[in-house]
Amino acid sequence: MLRDITLGQYYPVDSFVHQLDPRTKILLTLGYIIAVFMASNLLAYVPIVLFLVLAIRVSRIPAKMMLRSIRPLRVLLIFTFVLNLFFGAGDEVVFRLGFIVIKYEGLMNALHFSLRLIFLVMGTSLMTLTTPPVVLTDGLEKLASPLRVIKFPAHEMAMMMTIALRFIPTLVEEADKIMKAQTARGADFTSGNIKQRTQAMIPLLVPLFISAFRRAGDLAMAMEARCYHGGEGRTRLHVLKYGVKDALAALVVLGLLAAVFLVGKLL
Amino acid sequence: MPLTLQNVTHIYQPGSPFQSVALSDINLTIDDGELLALIGHTGSGKSTLAQHLNGLMQPTSGAVLLDGEDINSKDTDKRRLRFQVGLVFQYPEYQLFEETVEKDIAFGPKNMGLSAGEVKDRVLAAMDMVGLSYEEIGQKSPFELSGGQMRRVALAGVLAMQPRILVLDEPTAGLDPRARKFLLEDIQRLHREGTTVVMISHSMDDVAQLATRIAVMEKGQLAMTGTPEEIFSQYDRLTGMGLDVPQASVLSHRLRGKGLAIDNCYQLSCLADELEKLLKGGAPHAS
Numbered sequence: 001m002l003r004d005i006t007l008g009q010y011y012p013v014d015s016f017v018h019q020l021d022p023r024t025k026i027l028l029t030l031g032y033i034i035a036v037f038m039a040s041n042l043l044a045y046v047p048i049v050l051f052l053v054l055a056i057r058v059s060r061i062p063a064k065m066m067l068r069s070i071r072p073l074r075v076l077l078i079f080t081f082v083l084n085l086f087f088g089a090g091d092e093v094v095f096r097l098g099f100i101v102i103k104y105e106g107l108m109n110a111l112h113f114s115l116r117l118i119f120l121v122m123g124t125s126l127m128t129l130t131t132p133p134v135v136l137t138d139g140l141e142k143l144a145s146p147l148r149v150i151k152f153p154a155h156e157m158a159m160m161m162t163i164a165l166r167f168i169p170t171l172v173e174e175a176d177k178i179m180k181a182q183t184a185r186g187a188d189f190t191s192g193n194i195k196q197r198t199q200a201m202i203p204l205l206v207p208l209f210i211s212a213f214r215r216a217g218d219l220a221m222a223m224e225a226r227c228y229h230g231g232e233g234r235t236r237l238h239v240l241k242y243g244v245k246d247a248l249a250a251l252v253v254l255g256l257l258a259a260v261f262l263v264g265k266l267l
Numbered sequence: 268m269p270l271t272l273q274n275v276t277h278i279y280q281p282g283s284p285f286q287s288v289a290l291s292d293i294n295l296t297i298d299d300g301e302l303l304a305l306i307g308h309t310g311s312g313k314s315t316l317a318q319h320l321n322g323l324m325q326p327t328s329g330a331v332l333l334d335g336e337d338i339n340s341k342d343t344d345k346r347r348l349r350f351q352v353g354l355v356f357q358y359p360e361y362q363l364f365e366e367t368v369e370k371d372i373a374f375g376p377k378n379m380g381l382s383a384g385e386v387k388d389r390v391l392a393a394m395d396m397v398g399l400s401y402e403e404i405g406q407k408s409p410f411e412l413s414g415g416q417m418r419r420v421a422l423a424g425v426l427a428m429q430p431r432i433l434v435l436d437e438p439t440a441g442l443d444p445r446a447r448k449f450l451l452e453d454i455q456r457l458h459r460e461g462t463t464v465v466m467i468s469h470s471m472d473d474v475a476q477l478a479t480r481i482a483v484m485e486k487g488q489l490a491m492t493g494t495p496e497e498i499f500s501q502y503d504r505l506t507g508m509g510l511d512v513p514q515a516s517v518l519s520h521r522l523r524g525k526g527l528a529i530d531n532c533y534q535l536s537c538l539a540d541e542l543e544k545l546l547k548g549g550a551p552h553a554s
Contacts, residue, residue, distance in 0.1 A: 174361075180323050181362040184354040185424060186346050186378030203374065206364035210410070 009069070009125070010132045016245060017059035017130045022139025024246040029127045031253045036119050038257070040264045042111060047259035048119055051252070052126075061129050069125035070118055077114055084110035137161045142240055155231025163219070171212060178207045270297040270320060270352065270432055270463075275329035277315055289315040290326070291487045297432065302454075302464040304474040307484030308509050313467045314357070316484065317434050320465065321352040350379055353430030357437045359421035363409040368394075368420050369401070371409050375428040393427035397453050415446025422453070432463040439473060451477065475499065475513035475533045483508070499533035 017025075032051070039045050056066055070077070088106020095102040128136070141158030148154055179189065182203045189200050277290040290312045297303055297320075305313045318324040319331055322338050322345050330337045338348050356362065365371035369390055376386040394401050397419040404412065409420050418438075425433070438454065439447045455477055458464045468474050474481060474495070481498040483490045485508050491498060498505070499516045506512065512520075515538040522529045527545065532538040 177356065178362050180318065181354075181356045181359065182374075183323060184321060184349055184356070185375040185428070186349055187374075188346065188378070203362075203364045207362050211361055 009065075009128055011061050011065055011129045013060045015058060015060040015130070017055065017126070017249075019245060020130075020249055021240055021242055021246050022131050022135045023143050023240060024242065024249055025127050025131055026136070026139050026143060028249055028253045029124055031257060032123045033120060035253075035257050035260045036116055036123065038260050038264060039116070042108070042115075044260050044263040045115055045119070047256055047263065051256045052119065052122060054252075055123075055126055059126060059130050061126065065129060066122055066125065069129070070121050073117060073121055077117060080117060081110045081114045084113055133165045134162055137165070138236075138238075138240065155234070159231075167212075167215065170215070171208065174211055175204065175208055178204055269299060269334070271295070271332040271335075272316075272319065273330045273332060275316075275319060275326040275331060277312075277319065277324065278327045281327060288487050290319070292329070293489050295482060295489060295492065297463060297465055299463055300458075300461060302458045302466065302477055302479045304478035304481045305465060305467045305484065306469070306471070306474060306481060306510060307490075311484040312487040313484050314436055317354065317436050317465065317467060320432070320434050321349050321354045323349075323354065346378070350375070350428045351430055352432045352434060353425040353428055354434045355422055355425045355436065355438060357440060359425075360409075360414065360417035363417060363421060363424075366408060367406050368399075368409050368412070369405045371420060372424045372427050375424055379428060389427045389429065390423075392429075393423040396426050396457065397423045398449060399423065413446075415442055415449065418442060418446065418450065419453070422450070426457070430462070432465065433457065434465045436467045437469065438466065439468070439470060447473075469511075471499075471511045471513045471516075475515065483510070495533050496531070500531045 020028075035051075036048060039048060056063065085102060085106050086100065088103050088109050090103040090105030092104035093101060094104050094107060131139075137158045140161070141154050144152060144154040144157070183189070187200060187203055189197070189204070191197075192200065272293050272295045275290055275293040276288070279285070279287045279289055293316065305316065307313050315324065319326060322331070322343070325339050331339065333348065333352070336343065338345075363371050365374065372390045372393055373386050376389045381389065390405075391401055394405070399416065399419055404416070404420075409417055412420065422435075422438070435454065439450055442450060451473055454464060454466065458477070466474075466477065478495055480492065481495055482492045483498060483505070490508065491501070491504075499512055502512055502516060502520045513533045515535045516531070516533045519529050519532045519538055519541070523531075529541045529545065530537075532541055
């Protein structure tokens, strides 16, 4: 019943973008976000669109998957667009119908903010679509490790994230199984008012929590048995290494930043 | 009231790149009063099939009929169906959730909308059926019990609905020999008292001991059905599928391989009789 939930949206194909170091992808995504926020007029979005199209083509992610990533944003997009459209300041009226007034600035702002949202989400989705979650946490850990001097627990954070990610599918599967087992005993999860539905969750949640705690205990024991003692002195099987491709990608994003900057300056 | 599967096919995530056929054109009738054992390799589709029997899963094509009526049609009350076809999942003790054993077993009957008195009667009867003492553990937390006892509480939770057909998915998995023996005795008793039982099992010795009929699944298909004699005489075919055969079958097969005139036996008692006959009559060596 819960089978349709897909977690971590990694799309497994092999491409230039997939092969990039996760740290590169995180940093370049940051650069891209800066570029999107730097875009001060609609024309400045041209290089961004070109960059996105290029990146998506190179990553071999189907356009359908990319579009799917903005679907959860629908409501927010409509809100942003409508609010900016009708309540923008300015004096150049483009459309008037009774009390509905659309001004030029409002229209521009509506387009501006909606596009900014769309580009932000598409760019960051490209990162999560091309990087497995565990690799992403590896990259985060490595990037955050200089912060250890100020006692930031980079390794522990990354380990917790990895474990959490690892167990999400397991727990979903478990929840599905328990749900079915209780349904077989006549439990009803889908009808009734809010109070009844909340109560109906108890036969699902109690076993789920118990099993989550049991798994956590087992995992702690298994890690202990393999002498896990935190990040101190721990070496890696897959050592992250920057390559030529990373430099190339960095150049492209720098180019993007320059282009957006120039377009903003010149116009 | 027989339960019939007609051309049942189940495809997981059809149309996606992850599409996989779990069941393919299954035709099977479960007759009243039989104890049907469902055997097959891991991933052969046994559990998927079991979940079709009470409508938890719907076939992609084909139909499941109870008394000739499609259980997945809009007119069928799914909950009522589930009270008639009780399904006990693998490791059912992981679904216990109530504060006391009594409350947990009462969950099913309460969902049926029975009166408090009736619920209590059913709890007592169900506990009795699986050999648990109400006085001793009725008010205990199910989480204080041993693994074997928890399994029986979970089984009682389904039995309390008094289903006419009981579907068990690997009921003895992970139990110690004693708990296993008790549980098998419970199942046999239920069957003798008239409940139709469908049991998924990996233990061929359990199957040989209990089943009146066996259905063998392979890669989502029904490879063969028949009496234990018929199925376990197909020694080579079963082992070819990566399945075990009962110890008695292995032994009788090997002895026949040595040229001894021994009938195909799948139960130890039968093998003992055969050997006794052979010993008394002197060993007629075929070669």
